[in-house]
Amino acid sequence: MDLSPIQKDLASKCYSAVADTCDDLMLKLASRGIRYQDEWPFAIHLLGHVFANDLNSARFLWKSIPLEIKESRPEIVAVWKIGQCLWTRDYAGVYDAIRGFDWSAEITAMVVAFSENYTKKMFQMLNSAYSTISVTDVAHFLGMSEDRAIDYALQHGWKLDSSCKMVIVKKPKTVTERKLDPSKLQRLTEYVFHLEH
Numbered sequence: 001m002d003l004s005p006i007q008k009d010l011a012s013k014c015y016s017a018v019a020d021t022c023d024d025l026m027l028k029l030a031s032r033g034i035r036y037q038d039e040w041p042f043a044i045h046l047l048g049h050v051f052a053n054d055l056n057s058a059r060f061l062w063k064s065i066p067l068e069i070k071e072s073r074p075e076i077v078a079v080w081k082i083g084q085c086l087w088t089r090d091y092a093g094v095y096d097a098i099r100g101f102d103w104s105a106e107i108t109a110m111v112v113a114f115s116e117n118y119t120k121k122m123f124q125m126l127n128s129a130y131s132t133i134s135v136t137d138v139a140h141f142l143g144m145s146e147d148r149a150i151d152y153a154l155q156h157g158w159k160l161d162s163s164c165k166m167v168i169v170k171k172p173k174t175v176t177e178r179k180l181d182p183s184k185l186q187r188l189t190e191y192v193f194h195l196e197h
Contacts, residue, residue, distance in 0.1 A: 019048030095143025
């Protein structure tokens, strides 16, 4: 069985394409009647769906994996634990699931990339939802120690009020819409009219 398209996505760190590549390859193998399940990289496939934030597809893939394969490959179960935590919005649990397994060399880089993306996503969520937040909550949502969470927040322009252990969120600058000067609009209209005639 040729799994080189999947390996190519992993080697090029194109993790967002892994799930689609796996789905396509799986369908091709199944349509040819090739028995693929014993050799299939279910952990990578499942993580591909999790990476793409396609939890419905991850759930359906999980349900389709034969029980004997789940029991014989603990890495598949470990990936699914991440998916379950995402499904239930157990933010700290996602990080616990990531740190709670000794990932194989084949999947480690993808897990690290997912973790970094997830941290950025959680930080953006905090950035848009809060104006102030406790250090404890920042640490919880980012899966970090309080000291590391403070450092991370400060690096991104937030400020620390150490007297009450609160972080003041730095809101991103909003781009204000510029209004077009009517005289410029008139000149543009005349220019376009001139080009057309």
